[in-house]
Each structure stands twice: as structure tokens, then as C-alpha cells.
Amino acid sequence: MSASEQTEVTERSHPCPKCKKPLHRIEGKMGPFWGCTGFPSCRTTLNDIAGKPSTEINEHYRCPICTRRMVRADKGRGDYWFCSGYSKGCKIILQDANGSPEATHRCPDCDNLLVKRQGKNGMFWGCSDFPRCKTTLSAKSF
Ligand SMILES: [Zn+2]
Ligand SMILES: [Zn+2]
Ligand SMILES: [Zn+2]
Known part of the structure; x- marks a missing residue:
């Protein structure tokens, strides 16, 4: 349906925490994240934190309601995080606390x-x- 999701292979590779295949950065519609090149057999995804995959699988980056990924809003729009399930009706917004969504x-x-x-x-x-x-x-x- 949409061709706006494009992948970008970076020089420095980050291994997948599950299968050790390299991760690649994906410019998703809801912001960048990292996916495993072993997809679809490995469905690991990690958050993009300052251009690097966050290897800590941190519950903080999950929506407290629907467990989808939280996405940081564009700089110009203020420091907050919104749920990547926004278009699916999840309207959770969390304030930023030192680079991660505030605890809930x-x-x-x-x-x-x-x-x-x-x-x-x-x-x-x-x-x-x-x-x-x-x-x-x-x-x-x-
Ligand atoms: Zn993997
Ligand atoms: Zn949500
Ligand atoms: Zn109540």
C-alpha cells in the first residue's frame, strides 16, 4: 500500500540480540527503528536511540497500554513520546524523561x-x- 518505509543499511553493523544477524535501521512512518535482517524468521525490533539500536530491551519504550513501541516526537514538536499504535487508536502520550518516556x-x-x-x-x-x-x-x- 505504501512505499514510504525504506531501509538504510549502515556501515557499522549492530548484531541482533537474538540471532546475531546484523540489524538495519528502518525509517518507519512512525519514526526510525531497527529491524533484524533475519526477518521474517527473526522479528526482533529495537528502538532507535540517538541513531543506534537500543540493545536494552527496555520496558520503558513500550506503550503501557497496548505494548507497541513508543516513538519520540519530532524535535520541533516538543519533548514527548507517542504510541506507534496511534493510527490504531492508542492515544498514549508520555513526557520525555532524560531520553526515555517517563515511567507510568x-x-x-x-x-x-x-x-x-x-x-x-x-x-x-x-x-x-x-x-x-x-x-x-x-x-x-x-
Ligand atoms: Zn535477529
Ligand atoms: Zn499504545
Ligand atoms: Zn482509576
Whole structure:
């Protein structure tokens, strides 16, 4: 359907953490990532962090809701991460915390994500399902 996904083989190769075949950088529609040249038998994908594959398979880079990859927004649009499942209806957006998406926590009552909010008495965590769920936790809970 779309020919906008193109691969770019770089000189310095990064081995796949699973099968050791070289990884290649893929300019996906939702931002760059690294895929294994052993595809389709190896479906390893890694995040692109500063032009290199992030070999740490870090849960931080996964969407806390749908587990798809989180993608860093373009520099000009501000420092935040959005879910690569955006077009599939996942609207998760996380602020950037030192180069990775900020940590997320779930509401103990309804399992939706908690979001940091600014209240009269400082920061606190509120349920993203507010006003349906009114759970709040103190900023020091985590
Ligand atoms: Zn592989
Ligand atoms: Zn998602
Ligand atoms: Zn809740």
C-alpha cells in the first residue's frame, strides 16, 4: 500500500540480540527503528536511540497500554513520546524523561494509567479515567 518505509543499511553493523544477524535501521512512518535482517524468521525490533539500536530491551519504550513501541516526537514538536499504535487508536502520550518516556503507573482501582496533575497543594497522581474514576495518589507514592 505504501512505499514510504525504506531501509538504510549502515556501515557499522549492530548484531541482533537474538540471532546475531546484523540489524538495519528502518525509517518507519512512525519514526526510525531497527529491524533484524533475519526477518521474517527473526522479528526482533529495537528502538532507535540517538541513531543506534537500543540493545536494552527496555520496558520503558513500550506503550503501557497496548505494548507497541513508543516513538519520540519530532524535535520541533516538543519533548514527548507517542504510541506507534496511534493510527490504531492508542492515544498514549508520555513526557520525555532524560531520553526515555517517563515511567507510568496504573490506577490501583481501575487499571487505567495514572497521570501527574498539578493541584493546589502541589503535584499528585490522578487516574486518566477521571472523572469516571476519582482515584488520586500522592506525588510521593512512587
Ligand atoms: Zn535477529
Ligand atoms: Zn499504545
Ligand atoms: Zn482509576
